[in-house]
Amino acid sequence: MAQLTDQELAGIAHDFYLSKLNIAEISQKYDLSRYLIAKALEDAENRGIVKIQITHRIKRNQQLEREFQKKFNLKEAFILQSSENKDEDAEAIVNFAAKQIETYLKNAKTIGISWGSTMRGIINDFDEKNLNQLYFVQLLGQAINANRRKNPLAQKAAEKLHVQSLSLPAPLYMLNSDLIMELKREPYFEVIETCYHNLDLLFTGIGTMQSIKVNQFLDRNYVPILFKDIPEEKVAGTIMGRPYDIDGHFFQNFEKHICGVSITDIMKTPIRFCVVRDQFKATALLGALRTGTLTHLVTNDVIANRVLQNMA
Numbered sequence: 545m546a547q548l549t550d551q552e553l554a555g556i557a558h559d560f561y562l563s564k565l566n567i568a569e570i571s572q573k574y575d576l577s578r579y580l581i582a583k584a585l586e587d588a589e590n591r592g593i594v595k596i597q598i599t600h601r602i603k604r605n606q607q608l609e610r611e612f613q614k615k616f617n618l619k620e621a622f623i624l625q626s627s628e629n630k631d632e633d634a635e636a637i638v639n640f641a642a643k644q645i646e647t648y649l650k651n652a653k654t655i656g657i658s659w660g661s662t663m664r665g666i667i668n669d670f671d672e673k674n675l676n677q678l679y680f681v682q683l684l685g686q687a688i689n690a691n692r693r694k695n696p697l698a699q700k701a702a703e704k705l706h707v708q709s710l711s712l713p714a715p716l717y718m719l720n721s722d723l724i725m726e727l728k729r730e731p732y733f734e735v736i737e738t739c740y741h742n743l744d745l746l747f748t749g750i751g752t753m754q755s756i757k758v759n760q761f762l763d764r765n766y767v768p769i770l771f772k773d774i775p776e777e778k779v780a781g782t783i784m785g786r787p788y789d790i791d792g793h794f795f796q797n798f799e800k801h802i803c804g805v806s807i808t809d810i811m812k813t814p815i816r817f818c819v820v821r822d823q824f825k826a827t828a829l830l831g832a833l834r835t836g837t838l839t840h841l842v843t844n845d846v847i848a849n850r851v852l853q854n855m856a
Contacts (some may be wrong), residue, residue: 555586555647560585562606563613563620570715575651602640604843605845608740612841616718619815623846634821638662641819641842642669645747648674648815649705654739656683656746656805657697658784660701662819663749667701668811678707681739683746684785684804685714690762711735714803716785721800740809747817751782752830770801781828782838783818784810790827792834809839815839826850 547648548556556574559565560581571578588594612621615671624640626633645666649655657663658681680698702709715736718724753776757763771779771787780790785802786795789824800852805807817840830851 548584548587550593553584553591553734554593556581556584557588557594558604559620561750562604563609566621572651575646600638601662601689605848608845608848609850616838617836617840618841619839621840622842624688624842626844626846630823632815635665635845637638637819637821637842637844638665638668641747641817642666644842646670646747648745651679651816652744653677654679654681654683655701656740656743656844657701657812658746658748659681659687659697659750660751662821663697663747666747666819667697667704670701670704670705671722672704674759676707678705678708679739680709680745681736682710682712682804683740683748684802685712685716685833687716687756687759708801710739712736712804713847714828715804717762717770718803719766719769724800724803727803729749741812743805743809743813745815745817746805746810746813747819748784749819750825750832752820752828753779753787756782770798771822773799780831781825783832783835788831788835790831792831794835796834810837817842819843820847822848823847827854830854 547814556570559570560567565573567578568583572579572634576584585594605623605625608623609621611620612623623639624633624636655678657667670753673792680702682698686696690702696709696711698709698711714727728737730811757767774787774795778789779787779795781788785804786794796808803835812844818832818837818838820843821843823846829843829847833841833851
């Protein structure tokens with residue numbers, strides 16, 4: 545096991561001893577045999593990595609992780625210990641999320657990605673390498689901004705890892721839902737929808753009503769119609785374009801206006817990472833966790849504690 549670094553051994557040990565993953569789950573995560581995982585745990589102990597605690601460059605709040613796994617039925621929760629520097633904390637969350645997602649990329653084929661500055665930061669933190677088996681797919685159309693054009697993040701991720709990607713050249717929302725049904729009949733959309741049906745992993749952030757309204761084009765042309773029957777104060781947040789309330793209920797009749805991956809395909813995806821680095825999104829995170837759309841979470845203890853406070 546000399547090829548495994550101390551940090552890799554620490555990750556395997558943390559998954560086994562603290563996250564309570566079994567040998568089979570860890571074997572699948574790291575694409576190593578069960579024997580090699582068992583040997584890695586032994587080596588971690590021999591090297592002094594496993595003692596009373598697991599030594600790791602980034603400290604994690606193990607109690608909160610277990611509590612979030614239990615309360616929200618998560619496969620894994622990564623809750624980092626915060627410092628006094630908010631900017632460094634936010635950067636640490638993004639960097640840690642990138643490394644965790646990279647671990648799963650080794651054993652995946654089709655990866656979905658949404659929009660957002662957090663997602664862009666994660667991609668920037670990916671180590672440049674060749675993962676020939678991967679295919680990145682854009683999960684949603686673009687939230688149009690008349691002032692600037694954004695390159696698809698799926699394309700950016702693919703370029704970083706030297707693999708292929710598939711973009712969705714469409715707006716995030718369409719007022720006329722019949723147009724989405726017509727679009728799905730196009731050969732190009734049939735190809736991308738096949739990818740949606742076979743996602744191995746997706747990663748996303750969460751938004752708020754404010755993040756929608758700050759986009760002047762959306763606020764002027766879409767919000768008055770799509771949200772006319774939805775009280776703004778009832779919107780806890782949005783995930784992959786979909787608004788929900790604090791209890792995790794998606795608002796009815798909204799799904800048909802979203803251009804991109806369906807909620808059915810989202811729920812079929814076995815690994816669904818959510819990364820939250822903004823402490824002001826605690827309410828949005830609580831609602832998102834209650835939707836049941838997440839399997840993996842990366843955040844810090846300040847945000848996690850605010851989530852628990854909002855439950856009281």
